[in-house]
Amino acid sequence: MEEESGRGPPQHHFVLVHGVCHGAWCWYRVTTLLTSAGHRVTALDMAGCGASPVCGDDVASFEDYSRPLLDTVAALPPGEQAVLVGHSFGGQSLALAMERYPDRVAVAVFVSAAMPAAGKPMALVLEEFSKETGPDFYMDCTYSASSNPEYPVETLLPGPEYLAKRLYQLSPPEDLTLAKAMVRPSRSFQDDGMLQRNNVLTADRYGAVRRVCVVAEDDASWSAEFQRRVASWSPGTEVRGLQGADHMVMLSKPTDLSDLLVEIANM
Template identity: 55%
Template sequence: MATWETKRQRHHHFVLVHGMCHGGWCWYKAATALRRAGHRATALDMAGCGRHPARLADVRTFEEYSRPLLDAVAALPAGERAVLVAHSHGGYSVALAVERFPDKVAAAVFVAASMPALGRPMAATSDELLAYVGPGFFMDSKEFEQENPEIKGKPFIFGPNFMAQRLYHLSPAEDLTLGIMLIRPANAFTTGNPDEAVMRDAKLLTEDGYGSARRVFVVVEEDQGIPAEFQRHMVAQSPGVEVGEITGADHMVMLSRPVELVDLLIRIADKHNSSNR
């Protein structure tokens, strides 16, 4: 069985993108393992998340929210192609980055992540997920009043019971405690804002951009945050996307099954990244 310490000939650059209310910190196990195996791992904070200095009210659009990822991909050296790894809501930021810089992406990996389809606005995927899970799904999560009138919709933060039962139910108790301590309120930009240009543009994702990338979806079978049935629904909307599976993991698969996730990411990169560095 492959392990984190397995020696490999190729070395890859993984750019890891977190989900809603979280930050780059949630990749601490996976980033460590990838580096131990000889790869580069960049765990980013989206604007206003994790250790990013922006205040919630300063991040007015999804473009601004995703700017740390867009800037990181744009700054890749000539000839370098990174493996972009999205978790949960991070799928939208990765889709945007792939659309803008397809030549800099070896593969886009969606790990229990929102994966938009070509020919539809990205927010349509979020709308469908909310309809699928139904009212009351977010349990004790809380909404806040919007400080910036330029931002439509209300920011929110996950509740501890929601995190324990929907996101971290198979993760170590220490990681749930860490998550509750470190999450920050966030704007989704996918709901309550019909004027959000990036999320509502049906022509944003093109065949030559996002559609040209190698895309892999990792289905997490025991996920309660984005149920596996809905994950497969997203895959069905994007013919040609490769599919992998991880069992025994919750939504926070990078915490509950880091060994399996890291091994799968390296195998995906070995298959799709032809540029050896």
């Protein structure tokens, strides 16, 4: 989903990547604010999410899941650099795009996101987070095994109570209603070979791209302390906090986030 303002040339090109089970739809408030200010915005559906034509349990690998972002960055015109913005699990896809195309990324912004570190497995963030969650953390989420024998994988679908209390507790009620209708089952890819290897992200490529971590201070999913701890694994990362932001920062604080994204892009 790409939108452009008709008022003069865009100042920045923002590429927005959603979190697990969500889609480009969750960026609708931020997309509107940025395009109204004259910026170009590309909000993507990862494979098996949003309006993607494939099912989540048919996505064979994390690279396939991230392909919409990788193809978008690869297709940028010569000399153009985009501002990549990844929310939650979208930070994993951001990292892969930064490693593949470091010269095409002006800055990468991780919004309450899983930001991996160079030289460490990308899955480490998810493994560390799983150590901090109890058996009741996922509440009414449902897990399903795929019906495709070629891909014997498990998908997760967030339940209404989980959405309301872990992700959307400070967001407008209409956005929670939208989420209940729009979320789709998706894989976590924790066992994916690419996420398990140490050498996927390198200091010379991934580590050379400017990184900013936007901490959702009132996140009921992964805590602000956890977000900062993960950011500390990557020296040189800029950390910015947003008060009153739940996990869905783009919905609970859309104006604050949009203003911050433009401020970061202008620096």
